Amino acid sequence: MKFKLRIVTITVLLGLLLASGIYHGVLFGATAPEAVRQNGPVSLQAPPFVHTAYAQGDPTQSIVDEAGMSAYFQAPGTIDLSDVRGLYRTIETDTGSYIIGSMAVTGYGEPHDAHVYVHVDGWVLAYYFNDEPVGKIFDTLNYTGGPIQTKLEIILGIVANSIGIGSNFTPIYYDFRYPDATNLLLVGDYTPSYATDEFTMKLPDIYTYYERSWAFSGSGGSSFQLNGVTIASGGTASWGTFTPTQLPPNQTHTITLLSCSYCGPMKGAVLLVYGNVP
Numbered sequence: 249m250k251f252k253l254r255i256v257t258i259t260v261l262l263g264l265l266l267a268s269g270i271y272h273g274v275l276f277g278a279t280a281p282e283a284v285r286q287n288g289p290v291s292l293q294a295p296p297f298v299h300t301a302y303a304q305g306d307p308t309q310s311i312v313d314e315a316g317m318s319a320y321f322q323a324p325g326t327i328d329l330s331d332v333r334g335l336y337r338t339i340e341t342d343t344g345s346y347i348i349g350s351m352a353v354t355g356y357g358e359p360h361d362a363h364v365y366v367h368v369d370g371w372v373l374a375y376y377f378n379d380e381p382v383g384k385i386f387d388t389l390n391y392t393g394g395p396i397q398t399k400l401e402i403i404l405g406i407v408a409n410s411i412g413i414g415s416n417f418t419p420i421y422y423d424f425r426y427p428d429a430t431n432l433l434l435v436g437d438y439t440p441s442y443a444t445d446e447f448t449m450k451l452p453d454i455y456t457y458y459e460r461s462w463a464f465s466g467s468g469g470s471s472f473q474l475n476g477v478t479i480a481s482g483g484t485a486s487w488g489t490f491t492p493t494q495l496p497p498n499q500t501h502t503i504t505l506l507s508c509s510y511c512g513p514m515k516g517a518v519l520l521v522y523g524n525v526p
Contacts (some may be wrong), residue, residue, distance in 0.1 A: 250341040250354070251436050252442070253294070254427050255323070256304060256508075257350075257412055257489075259263050259515065260374065264482070266360075269381060270419065270514070271455055274395055274490045276343075276476075283380075287413075289431035289432065289433045290421050290431065290432045290433070290434075291344040291420075291421075291430065291431060292421050292422050292423055292426075292429050292431060292432055292521075293420050293422055294422050294427065295320055295371070295373060295420075295422060296370070298312060298422075303481065308365070310341075310348070311348070311365055311375070311424070312374070312424055314354070314363075314376055314377055314378060315363070315375040315376075315378060315381045315424040316375065316379070316380055316382065316423060316424060316425050317375065317376055317384075317385055317389075317400070317421065317422075317423045317424075317521075318374060318375035318376075318400065318403055318421065318422050318423070318424060318430075319371055319373070319374055319375075319385075319398065319401060319403075319419040319420065319421050319422075320371065320373035320374070320398035320404070320419070320420055320422070321372055321404060321417040321418060321419055322369075322370045322371050322372070323371075323372065323411060323417070324370070324411055324413065324416075325369035325370060326368050326369065326370060326519060327366060327367070327368050327369075327370055327411050328342070328371075328411075329342075329346075329347055329366065329368060330334050330348065330369075331410050331411050331412075332366050332398075332407055332410050333347065335351055335364075335406060335407065336350065336351055336364070336408055336492060337349070337350050337351060337358070337361060338347040338458060344364060344491065344524065345367065346366060346367040346368065346371075346402060347364075347365070347370050348363065348364070348365050348485075349363070349364065350362065350363055350364070351364045351374075351406065351407075352401055353399045353402050353403060354406065355389045355390070360387075360399060360485075361382075361444050362374045362375065362376060362400060362403045363375050363376070364407065366407060369461055371403060371455060372407050372408070372411075373401040374400045374407075375400070375424070376400075377423050378424060380463045381459070381487050381488050381489045382423065382432070382459050382461040382519050382521055383461035383462050383463035383487030383488060383489070383517065383519050384399070384487045385398040385399050385400050385519070386399075386434065386463035386484045386487065386514045386517045386519065387399050387401075387402065387434070388400060388463055388464070388465035389465070389485070390516045391436055391438055391449055391517075392513075392515075393436075393438035395435050396436045398419075399423065400421075401419050403455070404417065407451065416497040418516075423458070423459075423521055424437050425458075426459070426521055426523070427520045427525050428456070428526065429456075429458045429522060429523040430522070430523040430524065431520075431522055432519065432521055432522075433519065433520040433522070434518075434519050435449065435517060435518045435519075436494070436516070436517040437503070437504060437505055437515070437516050437517070438512050438513065438514070438515050439505050439513065440509070440512060440513050441507075441512050441513060442451070442484075442507055442508075442509065442511065443507055444504065444505060444507040445504070445505045445507070445514070446502055446503065446504045446505075447502075447503050448500050448502050448503070449500075449501055449503065449513065449518065450497075450498070450499065450500045450503060451495070451496075451497040451498070451520070452498065453498050454524075454525060455497075455522045455523065455524060456522060456523050456524065456525050456526065457492070457497070457520060457522045458521045458522060458523065459489060459519075459520070459521040460487050460489060460490040460491075460492070460494075460495045460518070460520055460523070461486070461487065461488070461518070461519040461520070462474075462479060462480070462489070462490060462516070462517065462518055463486070463487040463515075463517045464479070464480045464482075464485070464486055464487070464505075464514070464515070464516045465482070465484075465485040465486075465515045465516075466479075466482030466483075466505065466512070466513070466514035466515070466516075467482045467510075467511050467512040467514075468482050468483045468509060468511075469508040469510060469511050470482035470505070470506060470507055470508060470511040470512075470514050471504075471505075471506045472503075472504070472505060472506075472516050472518075473503070473504040473506055474490065474494060474501060474502070474503060474504075474512075475500075475502055476493075476502070476504075477500065478506075480509065482514065499518065503506060503518060
């Protein structure tokens with residue numbers, strides 16, 4: 249069976265389009281399929297407690313020391329910790345004022361667990377560790393070409409439902425590793441069985457790129473390629489980082505989800521953490 253090839257060109261313009269009033273982010277061509285979607289740029293904002301994290305006795309110091317990409321919200325009222333204690337797979341700290349531990353992401357195995365901090369004052373923060381690529385947050389399981397969801401959002405939703413606020417929260421993102429980073433951009437691509445997809449992207453050099461990351465999920469025989477070089481093969485969900493040499497600015501790069509005659513659907517993403525040049 250022959251597989252189909254679909255190619256779409258997109259340009260990562262980031263802030264270049266602001267002056268013209270065009271959306272700040274990925275600009276799609278008129279023929280771009282719905283399978284290629286972008287979220288962002290999402291503003292990165294430090295939680296208020298980060299500014300005092302190293303104060304003596306501050307319970308969030310351990311979070312600052314170990315966290316990478318995170319998402320958080322503050323509930324409109326206080327939180328009864330008994331409403332969330334049962335959500336944890338493992339509890340590492342439980343002081344009566346806050347809990348820190350790991351929670352399972354719905355539909356995923358234990359390697360995808362996120363760490364979660366819940367405080368009685370209403371703070372809920374989910375994060376992955378600082379040695380894990382930001383690509384890990386991409387929800388490869390549920391992505392089918394629509395709006396991009398992250399695993400951290402799934403976790404926040406689980407907690408929000410448990411404390412009775414449902415979907416009445418807005419996740420705010422922050423990467424503890426890069427305090428000078430201001431934005432997170434996610435570009436996702438989905439292709440059904442037997443279809444190979446490609447898109448191109450170009451990064452302007454007016455920004456500092458703190459992390460260039462990727463995520464991929466596909467069946468055996470499929471692969472995720474950058475400029476014709478295989479970055480990951482299908483079989484299990486995977487994630488990692490591109491080096492600055494692999495994805496330099498001011499060059500057009502081709503991302504390919506390469507299918508085969510027996511391959512199932514594939515999901516791939518490029519995630520950029522960036523900020524203004526100092």
